[in-house]
Amino acid sequence: MDSPGTEFDSLLPPLSLNRRGFLTTTLAGGFTLAAGPVMAQTVVRTDTNGLVAGEVRIPVRDGEIPAYRAAPAGRKNAPVVLVVQEIFGVHEYIRDVCRRWAKAGYLAVAPELYARQGDPSKYTEIAKLAAEVVSKVPDDQVLADLDATARWAAAHGGSRSRVGVTGFCWGGRIVWLYAAHNPAVKAGVAWYGKLVGDPTALQPLNPVDVAAQVKAPVLGLYGGQDAGIPLTSINAMKDALAKGGPAARESSFVLFRDAPHGFHADYRPSYREADAKEGWRLARDWFARHL
Template identity: 80%
Template sequence: MQSPGPEFDSLLPPLVLNRRGFITTSLASGFALAAGPIAAQTVVRTDDQGLVAGEVRIPVEGGEIPAYRAMPAGRKQAPVILVVHEIFGVHEYIKDVCRRWAKAGYLAVAPQLYARQGDPSQYQEIPRLMSEVVAKAPDEQVMADLDATARWAAGHGGSRTRLGVTGFCWGGRVVWLYAAHNPAVKAGAAFYGPLTPKPTALQPLAPVDVAAQLKAPVLGLYGGQDAGIPLTSVNAMKDALAKGSPAARASTFVLFRNAPHGFHADYRPSYRDAEAKEAWTLARDWFAQRL
């Protein structure tokens, strides 16, 4: 395999560290409280045999943020997948997703993108979590932290040229934005991320707003029974992609007509086994062809 060159670093904005007493906590153990009762009978549990897995620290502007990393033991220059969490942050489900990608040969890393706003695992009510943490995470900060995570991965066993991004719900929205932000990304897979949310001062753009500027093709995996993401939203995104860049036009949607929002979240009642497994296979094939 050809050794990666310096072009990856040149594609990312320069990393500026400013240590102003930045304080972060460790990642949650178990599942986030606001996720509700855990459907233990359907939880997928992936072991770490043959992997290097655990919590790491990512240098970002102002200090460090915690992240969960999993990769094949002894593997060098593994393709990298950034895993973007749901509103609940990096908890056991997201950690397990990282281990699943590692078992497939990737360095998967999930940064805690709310580290400056609070600890999402300790919230018991979703409305409070949304207003006090999620809504206060600026898109600009999220993009910069993902850039920093990609850099960290490239210096810790990951490839500098083979970079993908995937995410769920809130993280699915971020996948679309990041595929438009970072020219180093080669592919994305968005699980039921909102496509046309109302803009806010801190989160001013929706995926439909940046669709035409995608720098990497994205696979959209969506549920036909998702009450929060209607088919009109999906169709609007398809129209925007069709008028965009080559990467935008290469993007595609798979709609699971009988699946609700969160159909891949095996720890929640929304989980749908058949659709989740099919979506995972599609995402795995999507990345295998592009990374």
């Protein structure tokens, strides 16, 4: 196993400690209510046979956050995939995604990145969840927590030098930011993450703002019928990436022309099976090539 060192430590931005404390201490079971009715007939269920899987605790600079980890049983120095949650937090869909990566030979871990701000499983309305929890999550906190998760993975059977990051929706945006933040990351896969937008005090930059600083090639998987992410924003991101270094220029987009936002989320009406399966194949190939 790669030995933990100080490379990730040097990347950690300072965190403010005058928060309300940690509001999520364990991961919720099932699916987040705000995601709406579960489409049971399309839900993909991945078993834990041959895996080590379950909740773990990630030490961060101001305490601990819960996370879900899945990895091949008995494997040492497994390549690591950091899985970044949707707006709905680390619920059953994200846990299953971790198990899918573990079945493919990776140590996959999804930290609950809203742990200090609230419990997304308690909300029934997306707008309220966004206003009361998601909007209050600072980007610097998220990036630092992902650094801590990578360190944890390296100390618990994962590779220190073969690290990738993938995320969906809210997490897709974070993938781009993290690929620009952490030079130890080798590749990213961003599923329909926001690329442009108005800055806020807690989210001061969007992917288009840091595209030229991307340090690992990112594969962007986007839906052509995603009303919230128009083709103009994808083209703006492509133009910004073209001005960067080799990793930025190697980054690539695949547009699924008939797919809406959330087309990989098999528990929601937005799910498009053929596009989801093709996207997953492309994601696996991308990580196999770069990790």
